[in-house]
């Protein structure tokens with residue numbers, strides 16, 4: 001039988017290698033090499049899922065300890081072989097690059113000759129050619145019958161060309177380009193993915209924005225500002241919400257389950273600088289971002305990625321109790337963002353000496369862990385109308401004052417704000433990935449859903465007519481499509497010459513070919 | 516709640532229809548001559564019709580449950596696996612529509628049945644959807660991916676037919692051994708189902724408490740008699756029996772289930788092989804598989820891959836990337852589930868390219884179809900239950 005894969009076209013990689021370029025070309029054009037590459041990528045990828053990759057392990061422990069502690073000796077080996085970062089390892093990337101090269105070379109190698117061969121197809125083929133096809137039939141027939149077959153094939157949407165008594169019917173030739181189209185799409189996709197390695201192609205920052213705050217977006221180089229107008233956190237509530245009641249049992253087990261978290265935002269653009277150096281902002285738009293519904297503007301996307309489960313304090317209010325007279329003064333409010341230093345309460349003067357937004361005791365001294373107002377503590381001096389001054393350190397579950405202090409500082413209220421973790425991203429490789437992915441998908445569908453089918457008919461020796469068929473997939477379907485037409489016109493029915501054989505030890509074997 | 520109860524009933528009805536359809540396909544095939552034309556017209560047609568009615572009731576289940584839970588019911592292992600079983604039926608209906616081959620029904624329908632029965636072993640409790648899973652793209656991604664896998668799974672059935680037909684049962688060969696291993700594996704799935712039902716009936720599990728790697732106290736609730744426990748485990752309730760202590764990093768609860776499934780599978784296998792059939796299971800099935808030409812079996816495998824792979828790539832990779840981009844703000848993160856979807860695709864891509872190579876069609880290709888289904892099931896069961904990741908349902 002003839003090898004019909006590329007219609008017998010002259011393929012570069014199949015010639016005898018001459019130079020080293022030819023050798024490299026043949027290497028990458030080889031389907032065997034392609035199979036090896038795909039096989040190795042399968043095995044490599046699978047290894048990467050045995051234990052979690054480094055990016056998914058908890059951050060409390062260094063990876064060198066984590067793998068050993070969680071997974072024992074296998075974990076240690078896994079880590080020392082670098083499998084904890086497998087998908088960015090040099091060998092994995094080399095495999096992908098080689099696959100890409102192979103895709104390019106193998107496609108060019110075959111596409112050009114195949115294109116030429118299919119473009120210039122003779123209608124009348126040699127008997128040798130026809131007998132070399134998988135489907136072949138030979139027997140008596142007339143030209144009138146061939147004419148009849150022609151119109152029958154046309155009804156089945158074949159494109160038919162004639163050369164005297166010879167006939168060529170063809171359909172879905174464009175399906176042959178499917179593999180090349182999909183390979184091209186893949187190459188574009190890979191190139192896009194590789195470009196993402198360069199920071200110039202994408203920006204990605206996480207911004208923590210407190211309710212009410214406006215921040216400059218680093219990802220946009222300070223061109224845009226976002227204000228967090230409100231952060232909304234909704235939990236499933238089987239007791240009060242009828243809709244959620246059906247989940248009661250599951251929530252009982254799992255604890256509180258969030259239903260939605262969402263940040264309402266306003267976007268500003270910087271249009272200039274005020275005299276005091278602060279940015280002059282102009283409102284652009286407002287909207288919201290929640291999980292699965294990012295907020296987009298310009299070329300940027302804002303994702304609701306996290307929220308702080310510990311809201312920050314905006315302001316705290318206090319009262320002062322005179323323990324001698326029983327009088328109460330205040331309340332007064334300390335704005336944590338812009339605190340005032342003195343508060344006058346009917347003659348009692350309170351001075352804020354120190355403010356610790358995130359209180360801790362370090363080396364025996366009061367100190368702050370971070371500038372975020374998560375656990376504020378205040379150092380006040382309280383001066384009586386008589387001019388005596390006492391000091392007070394007050395914070396959450398903390399009240400350090402002299403036993404005999406006349407004035408007692410007490411909490412009178414708090415104002416809190418949630419903080420939303422917003423991921424601001426832009427990526428200029430998206431269009432490349434989308435185009436590559438689309439071409440890939442189109443190519444796959446073209447190649448898989450449209451089998452190329454051809455039928456040749458011609459007069460042979462004497463009164464004989466030869467009928468042969470080619471398809472690049474599903475030969476039995478071609479047979480089932482065309483055999484009834486052959487039968488109807490009375491032309492010889494074709495047979496498949498390339499049937500599989502069972503192992504020859506069983507009884508049913510002999511029935512084969514009887515029908 | 517009513518919707519949900521009714522949906523379960525519809526699923527049960529679908530199951531019955533599928534089962535009867537399988538029986539009719541068996542009759543159609545056993546009564547069928549090599550040239551393929553005796554009883555099949557009658558029985559094969561009815562069998563196909565029942566499969567369609569079964570499918571319609573399962574579709575009703577799907578939408579009723581949707582109405583009940585308020586979101587597309589493909590968001591836990593029970594719902595997803597059931598849906599996958601339904602998509603296998605769709606795959607079968609499509610491919611049968613092209614080739615009208617009853618033998619395919621005889622092999623594909625039982626596998627779909629097995630998958631649906633397997634699904635019903637997972638908890639069908641309705642759970643609230645966390646925000647990340649509440650997405651149109653997720654629904655599109657999951658359903659399309661499952662449809663692709665369902666169609667691809669048909670190549671498993673026809674690959675098996677090919678191998679059963681082609682392999683000589685009279686002489687020792689790798690194919691003969693591995694076919695028997697495949698049969699045994701299917702028996703173990705059946706074993707899991709029967710053993711789960713049995714022990715649920717008599718309630719012979721127990722609860723143990725132990726200290727895990729990180730020094731926290733954890734407890735395992737066994738639904739089957741306890742064979743393995745973690746080091747230093749304390750029995751809180753249930754029967755103790757003979758249980759083996761194993762190192763803490765092994766999840767003995769899952770191991771326990773696995774071992775019981777294998778025991779169940781082994782019992783079924785031994786019964787079949789030495790009492791009922793008195794020959795290899797594969798050998799018993801061979802005469803049925805012989806009713807199909809090798810070429811046709813090979814072509815059906817190829818065709819299922821050709822139809823299923825584009826659907827799978829679209830759903831399992833492309834839609835998956837779109838969803839991942841929207842929900843996790845990265846379209847690809849090398850999460851185990853993602854990696855295994857990629858491996859699934861590459862396996863079938865390997866299959867297609869292997870066929871370009873002369874002489875690599877036939878047996879090798881058929882084994883790859885069997886292996887491909889193995890990977891799909893692995894991705895469904897193992898990756899979800901054992902390797903936890905973002906997409907994990909468990």
Ligand code: HEM
Pocket residue numbers: 028029030031032033034035037099102103106107110176178179180182183186444447448864867868871
């Ligand atoms: C992940 C990577 C790849 C994908 C998704 C892919 C996809 C495909 C598909 C879907 C087909 C059509 C198969 C059929 O019709 O049965 C095909 C054909 C082909 N592929 Fe690939 N391929 C990949 C990698 C490669 C590599 C590395 C080579 C290098 C040798 C290669 C060489 C070929 C050849 C020679 C054909 C046949 C072309 C024809 O029939 O005219 N492919 N590919």
